[in-house]
Amino acid sequence: MSLRHPLSALILLTALGGASAHAQVKTPPPEEPNAVSPVLILPPTLPPKLVSSYPAQDQMVAPGVLILKVAFDQQMSPTAWNYAPADGVEPMDCVKTPRLLADQKTFVLLCRVQANRTYGVTLNAERTGGFANLGDNPAQTAVLTFKVGAEAPVTTLRRAMTAAGLKDDQTPVQDAPPVAPPVSAPTPAGR
Structure with missing residues (x-):
């Protein structure tokens, strides 16, 4: 065997050793045992409970414009709500979407009711997709x-807001933001 072959083998082993060392450098370091995930996990909560309403259960109110007001014992999600007519009574004529007030616990809903009738509403008739807390x-x-x-x-x-005990900034509907007038295209010079 000539010296040329052992030298080639030595060069090849050195090159392979360097490649494996290079591969070890590229592998990511193991994660620390106490690494924190960027996911927010809220602790389990009890289901929110209705703590007050206007009108109150079995209350007598005036006909006409009515603001249904329901307050829960926890901060609520502004986009989760579900209401339906109660069984055996008249369904209310209301706008579709209730508004969550700044206290984050009270929803208000603009409705209309007629004289000499009994009305009712079921909150979270379907719990999935209904009124829910922040968790x-x-x-x-x-x-x-x-x-x-x-x-x-x-x-x-x-008058409906006064009857429901609402302040001026607690209206059941929000104003839409002003619409900017359309921008007209500049006219070419000389026309």
């Missing part, structure tokens, strides 16, 4: 019924 835990199902008298009707939003 996505749905509120307990609650049924609210009330009666409407025959006195003079409430005809303004202001």
Whole structure:
């Protein structure tokens, strides 16, 4: 055997050894045992409970404009809500979407009710997709019924807000942001 072959073998082993050392440098270091995940995990919560409402259960109210107000015992998600007519009573005529007030616990909903009727609403008739807290835990199902008298009707939003105990900044509907006028294209010079 000539010296040329052992020298070639030595060069090859050195090159392979360098490649494996190079491969070891590129491997990521093992994770630390106490690494923190960037995912926010909220602790388990109890289902939110309805703590107050306007109208209250079995309360007598005036006909006309009515603001249904429901308050929960926890901060709620502004995009999760579900209401349906209660069984055996008149369904209310309401706008589709309730508004969550700044306290993050109270929803208000603009409705209209007629004289001499009994109305009712079921909150979270379907718990999935219904009123839920910030941890996505749905509120307990609650049924609210009330009666409407025959006195003079409430005809303004202001009177309905006063009856529901709401302040000026707690309207059940929000103003849409102003729409900017369309930008017209510049006219060419000389026309």
